[in-house]
Amino acid sequence: MHWYEMKLSGRGQTNSGISQVCRPERTADIAKYLEQVGKNGIVASGSAGSYADQALNAGGAVMQMKRLDCIRSFDAQTGELVCEPGVTLKTITELFAPQGFMLETASASGQHTLGGAIAANIIGCNGHKRMSLAKSVNWIDVVLADGTTVRASEKENDTLFKAVVGGQGLLGIISLVSITLLKRPQENVAVEKRRIANLDELAETLKAVRKTADFCSFWIDTSAGLDALGRGILKTASFTKETLPASTFSFPKYKMILPGIVLCLASFPLFKRLRYRLTATKKTKIEAYENFLYSSDNVQVFPAKGIYQLQISFSEAEGPQALRRILTELAQTRIGACRAELVLTKEDTLSYLGAALRGYTVCFDFFRRKGIEEFLKHLIVIAGEHNGRVSVQDDALLEPRNLVLMYKNLEKFLKARDTYDPQKKFDSDFGRRLFSGEKKYEQ
Ligand SMILES: Cc1cc2nc3c(=O)[nH]c(=O)nc-3n(C[C@H](O)[C@H](O)[C@H](O)COP(=O)(O)OP(=O)(O)OC[C@H]3O[C@@H](n4cnc5c(N)ncnc54)[C@H](O)[C@@H]3O)c2cc1C
Known part of the structure; x- marks a missing residue:
């Protein structure tokens, strides 16, 4: 049984901490490592892809799971x-x-x-x-x-x-x-990109898309206001029997590793305007399904100062109004998000601590800079006023009072945690931030 002392950070680089790290090679090792856990508990970590403190446990232990890959x-x-x-x-x-x-x-x-x-x-x-x-x-x-x-x-x-x-x-x-x-169903997908002029057009278009497209995501130009509020580029895709065009030459997929400055550029209104204008009004192409998947993996950006992610789910009824309020705030304050994307969701999640509601899930990334935390907390309050749920999975700023307001199954989650881990052997920076009660587990 080996433990290593390591400094770990979340993907967004806003949170980090020093932990004792173990890497089991067989599932049978997991219980043996758990026996050795000290008073600050342990949490599992996968690829450490969550943005904030979800897989961190400063002063405690972290079990890295990537070797268990059979x-x-x-x-x-x-x-x-x-x-x-x-x-x-x-x-x-x-x-x-x-x-x-x-x-x-x-x-x-x-x-x-x-x-x-x-x-x-x-x-x-x-x-x-x-x-x-x-x-x-x-x-x-x-x-x-x-x-x-x-x-x-x-x-x-x-x-x-x-x-x-x-x-x-x-x-x-x-x-x-x-x-x-x-x-x-098929090997290929027909991918369509089209410009959407504002929130009203978006609401109408999404009603149809919900029934027709197999995949859908909407990039939002958060700098646009007034009549153009909520404009952006809608990407939809559906499985198709059509084959790839014979003449298509597809470049092998390379991962571009870019400095954080690129994200800074992406949050400028000029960049967003160009992206919107340079996209054809409507464009369709046939792609192999595997090429279409995992769009974020083509580019990896290393943000020196860090990125906060705010992902919020709204019901179908509240979504349009909530989105209008949040986008108005963004346009008026000129606080640029370096990424803003919306997807549709079919039903409320089954998990007690899950955020998804039948409706819309919108996800913003913000470059860390002075005053941003207060602004994001303000957006969290707006989300709560529209019965939205801020997803815990990549968030760094939620507070316990937000959870009480947003998560109707919170009690069930806490009860299950008390039942299955009364001593809170499993704990993390995330756990202490949101569920900090008395720490009972001692070695
Ligand atoms: C580029 C990028 C794209 C993303 N796209 C999406 C997306 O499309 N949809 C979406 O919903 N999310 C998305 N996310 C968020 C991400 O998918 C989730 O946060 C996911 O959990 C990360 O998986 P991971 O293996 O990196 O887990 P980690 O970040 O290492 O851990 C995440 C959580 O899972 C727990 N955990 C890990 N392994 C185990 C285990 N074996 N047993 C128990 N608990 C465990 C950890 O304790 C931690 O709380 C994206 C994130 C990035 C960086």
């Missing part, structure tokens, strides 16, 4: 895949897409581990059709604080299941996963 079985009849939690989404796609299978959720990045994606209950740009990853999970094995392994699903130990899914590692370690891969 595929245990795959049933080509049913699509059932049983694998360890350190397998990445990209690996699953690379292995099973050639056999005609796909993951339920089309997330923006494939770098995340399956365990991390379940613990965050990720949604994708097909959220209006397929909902969150948890829906395709048949069962998970969870190693609890006392070292025992319990199987949980929507039918068996459902309270544990709903608390672990989206629970950010605060109940136990996911050690094995059974997930159903879907039969991919």
Whole structure:
């Protein structure tokens, strides 16, 4: 059993801390490591793709799960895949897409581990059709604080299941996963990009898109105000029988590693205006499904000062009004988001600490600079006034009072945590920020 002292940080570089780190190589090692955990508890970490403090535990222990990446079985009849939690989404796609299978959720990045994606209950740009990853999970094995392994699903130990899914590692370690891969209807998708002039046009267009497109995401020009408020570029895609054009030459996919200054440029109104204007009014192309997936992985930006992410879900009824208010604030204050994207969601999430509601999920990235924290807290208040839920999965600024207001199943989550980990052996910077009560666990 080896422990290493390491400085770890969240993907957004806003949070970091020194921890004792272990890297189990077999699932049987998990319980052995748990026996050695000291008074500041332990939390699992996958690819450390969450932006803030979700996989950090300063002064405590972190269990890195990436070495547990064995595929245990795959049933080509049913699509059932049983694998360890350190397998990445990209690996699953690379292995099973050639056999005609796909993951339920089309997330923006494939770098995340399956365990991390379940613990965050990720949604994708097909959220209006397929909902969150948890829906395709048949069962998970969870190693609890006392070292025992319990199987949980929507039918068996459902309270544990709903608390672990989206629970950010605060109940136990996911050690094995059974997930159903879907039969991919076609090999290619027809991708369409079109400009949307303002929020009214967006609302009308999205009503139709919800029924027709398989995938949908909307880039928002947050600098536009007045009549152009909410303008942007809508990207939709649907599976198609059409083949790739014979003349198509596709460049091999390279990952561009860019300095943080690029993000700074992306938040300038001029850049946004150009992006909007330079996009054709309407453009369609045929792409292989695997090329279309994981759009965020083509570019990796290293922000020197850090990035905050604010992801908020709104119901269908409240969404348009809430979005109008938030975008008006952004346009008037000229606080540029370096990324603003909207996806549709089909139904309320099943997980106690999940944010998604049937309606809209909007996601903003902001460059860290003076005064931004206060501004984002102000947006969190606006979200609460519209019964929105700020997603905990990448957030750095939520406070306990926000959770009480936004998460109607919070009590159920806290009760499950008290039941399965009364001593709070599983804890993290995130856990202490939002659920700091008396710390009872001692070695
Ligand atoms: C470029 C990029 C694109 C993204 N796109 C999307 C998107 O499209 N949709 C979306 O919903 N999110 C998205 N996210 C957020 C990201 O997918 C989630 O935060 C995801 O959890 C990260 O997975 P990870 O393996 O990196 O987990 P980590 O960040 O390492 O951990 C995330 C949480 O999971 C817990 N955890 C990890 N492994 C386990 C385990 N085995 N058992 C128990 N708990 C565990 C950790 O304790 C932590 O609380 C994106 C993030 C980035 C950086």
